[in-house]
Amino acid sequence: MRFRNKDLIKVYHILREELGPQYWWPAETAFEVVVGAMLIQQTKWPNVEKAICNLKEHGLLEPKPLAESDLLLLEDLVRCCGFYRQKAFRLKNIASYFTENKMDDVFSLPLDVLRQRMLSLKGVGNETADSIILYAAHKPRFVIDAYTTRMMQCVGVEGNYMQLQGLFENSLPADVGLYQEYHALIVEYSKSYCGKKKCDACLLKQSL
Numbered sequence: 001m002r003f004r005n006k007d008l009i010k011v012y013h014i015l016r017e018e019l020g021p022q023y024w025w026p027a028e029t030a031f032e033v034v035v036g037a038m039l040i041q042q043t044k045w046p047n048v049e050k051a052i053c054n055l056k057e058h059g060l061l062e063p064k065p066l067a068e069s070d071l072l073l074l075e076d077l078v079r080c081c082g083f084y085r086q087k088a089f090r091l092k093n094i095a096s097y098f099t100e101n102k103m104d105d106v107f108s109l110p111l112d113v114l115r116q117r118m119l120s121l122k123g124v125g126n127e128t129a130d131s132i133i134l135y136a137a138h139k140p141r142f143v144i145d146a147y148t149t150r151m152m153q154c155v156g157v158e159g160n161y162m163q164l165q166g167l168f169e170n171s172l173p174a175d176v177g178l179y180q181e182y183h184a185l186i187v188e189y190s191k192s193y194c195g196k197k198k199c200d201a202c203l204l205k206q207s208l
């Protein structure tokens with residue numbers, strides 16, 4: 001199989017036809033997206049949902065209350081996500097940042113400046129920064145995660161984070177809705193097919 005850049009849009013349509021629209025990210029506010037993007041590191045989404053629910057019940061899904069929250073209480077509320085001490089500390093840190101810097105002002109920065117700003121915060125790497133940019137700031141940055149990397153390997157494309165991101169962004173129109181939907185579809189497909197070892201029925205291998 002020889003993968004061509006234009007196959008990326010073909011893959012999108014294959015996934016969309018199979019799985020339907022995904023409407024990500026499941027969050028009520030931009031700050032909830034930020035919190036979810038921090039909590040999802042090295043865990044599964046149901047654990048994040050539990051933690052988000054706990055934070056909501058305690059009125060901690062706003063920057064200032066979260067920044068000022070008791071660290072031990074916070075650790076308890078996010079314990080279900082694993083690495084809870086580190087995550088609680090980092091959540092307080094990013095909440096402090098958004099207490100001191102108005103979210104609308106931060107998100108209206110030019111994309112590359114915004115990305116550097118996010119990457120300068122503790123615990124924010126490429127994937128977390130780009131999730132915040134795409135789903136909270138609604139700017140066109142394609143999110144590459146472990147699912148995407150594996151899927152691309154399956155169609156014969158190898159690359160590091162920035163190389164794969166460059167491939168997607170150079171092959172697709174810079175459309176926030178498209179990037180959001182595509183990333184969500186990759187995650188959903190990976191759970192439904194790759195995770196269940198349904199490689200014999202892989203739609204990508206059959207169609208490319």
Ligand code: SF4
Pocket residue numbers: 150151154190193194195197198199200202203204205
């Ligand atoms: S279903 Fe299997 S072959 Fe297809 S993308 Fe997933 S891991 Fe790769």
